[in-house]
Amino acid sequence: MKIEVFEMERMQSTWENVVDFDMSESGVLPVTLREMTELGFDLERALDTPLTYSQSNGTPELREALSKVYPGSGPDNFEVTNGTSEANYLAALSQLREGDEFALEVPNYMQLWGVPRSLGAKVNRFHLRPDRGWEPDWDEFEQAVNPRTRMVYVSNPNNPTGAVLGEESMRRIVERCDEMDAWLIADEVYLGAEIEADRTQSFWGMSDRVIVTSGLSKAYGIPGVRIGWIVGPEDLVADTWSQHDSLTICPSKLSDALACIAVRQENRDRLYARGRQLLQRSLASFSRWVEDLGEGFSFVPPTAGAIGFVRYASSTPSLELCQQILRNQSTLVVPGIHFGLEGYLRIWLGARPEYMAEGLARLRAELQAGGLVAAAAGA
Numbered sequence: 001m002k003i004e005v006f007e008m009e010r011m012q013s014t015w016e017n018v019v020d021f022d023m024s025e026s027g028v029l030p031v032t033l034r035e036m037t038e039l040g041f042d043l044e045r046a047l048d049t050p051l052t053y054s055q056s057n058g059t060p061e062l063r064e065a066l067s068k069v070y071p072g073s074g075p076d077n078f079e080v081t082n083g084t085s086e087a088n089y090l091a092a093l094s095q096l097r098e099g100d101e102f103a104l105e106v107p108n109y110m111q112l113w114g115v116p117r118s119l120g121a122k123v124n125r126f127h128l129r130p131d132r133g134w135e136p137d138w139d140e141f142e143q144a145v146n147p148r149t150r151m152v153y154v155s156n157p158n159n160p161t162g163a164v165l166g167e168e169s170m171r172r173i174v175e176r177c178d179e180m181d182a183w184l185i186a187d188e189v190y191l192g193a194e195i196e197a198d199r200t201q202s203f204w205g206m207s208d209r210v211i212v213t214s215g216l217s218k219a220y221g222i223p224g225v226r227i228g229w230i231v232g233p234e235d236l237v238a239d240t241w242s243q244h245d246s247l248t249i250c251p252s253k254l255s256d257a258l259a260c261i262a263v264r265q266e267n268r269d270r271l272y273a274r275g276r277q278l279l280q281r282s283l284a285s286f287s288r289w290v291e292d293l294g295e296g297f298s299f300v301p302p303t304a305g306a307i308g309f310v311r312y313a314s315s316t317p318s319l320e321l322c323q324q325i326l327r328n329q330s331t332l333v334v335p336g337i338h339f340g341l342e343g344y345l346r347i348w349l350g351a352r353p354e355y356m357a358e359g360l361a362r363l364r365a366e367l368q369a370g371g372l373v374a375a376a377a378g379a
């Protein structure tokens with residue numbers, strides 16, 4: 001099985017730990033192990049825990065705790081994975097066959113561009129329209145989701161726009177998947193990172209063709225433990241477990257224990273509140289920063305997620321622009337093209353204020369040096 005390079009992840013994994021300012025992230029500022037102990041993680045007990053294999057599909061304790069997050073689910077509806085990325089991967093691997101069609105919402109996290117293609121599926125894209133508040137282009141959607149379509153993927157809240165689908169759009173997507181007998185993978189890893197809005201509604205429970213994937217990396221601010229999950233119909237979950245056996249076997253035991261603490265209702269609420277507070281402050285300063293760049297830059301504030309998706313007017317391709325910023329300012333941002341949309345930059349809003357201010361100053365310096373921003377604007 002040959003797989004194409006996942007361009008966004010490759011650029012990030014090459015540079016994120018090397019640059020002075022990594023502004024390419026998308027999650028809330030990561031919590032520390034100390035903060036996890038404050039939420040109830042028993043470090044002393046962990047020190048004496050034998051580092052055995054963990055329960056492969058997630059400990060009963062974790063799956064029980066997760067089932068409280070998704071009404072109507074039970075422990076057998078869950079496969080606990082190494083991150084949401086493994087959850088998405090297993091869902092695709094378990095269902096897609098040569099010749100199937102796969103519908104992908106764009107712009108998006110493009111993991112499920114390369115994976116379905118590597119499995120011999122044809123990927124049909126449908127776009128979210130900026131002129132319609134990032135709601136889907138329904139004509140494209142109906143062409144993309146047809147009788148040959150086996151799976152459909154959306155991220156909601158969406159990466160990179162931070163937009164959240166309206167209730168009517170969610171219903172329309174689910175109904176079309178039902179009619180076409182297609183699975184809907186709703187990647188909800190940014191759910192809970194709402195900045196002003198109420199909690200995003202989950203697709204879970206809207207139909208028995210719905211598979212939700214999620215994890216701790218973004219709204220919870222715990223990417224380093226690498227815990228994600230699939231919640232879906234029991235048969236499908238059993239299929240993903242079979243794939244999991246052959247891929248990574250199980251998540252780490254310590255990570256499973258940390259996840260048990262994080263997903264408890266009271267801790268989930270605390271972590272989401274922590275994110276909201278941070279993002280409200282950073283979004284205000286980020287909005288001023290974009291405004292100060294002057295004409296030629298615009299941005300629709302995200303509803304959720306630590307991401308600013310900024311449109312720029314120059315014809316410079318986004319990858320070229322990001323490479324210049326990387327080279328000259330040792331600062332990493334993500335080019336729009338890595339989400340399937342040219343003319344945009346995605347910038348992290350989840351950092352500490354001082355870090356973000358310096359990262360944005362470097363970015364501005366480069367945009368100015370490249371003539372995209374007038375020297376006098378906002379100086």
Ligand SMILES: Cc1ncc(COP(=O)(O)O)c(C=O)c1O
Pocket residue numbers: 026082083084085086109155159187189214215216217223227228
């Ligand atoms: C929509 C989406 N899904 C999944 C992932 C990967 O998440 P994880 O760290 O949980 O594997 C990302 C990472 O950026 C993402 O944006």
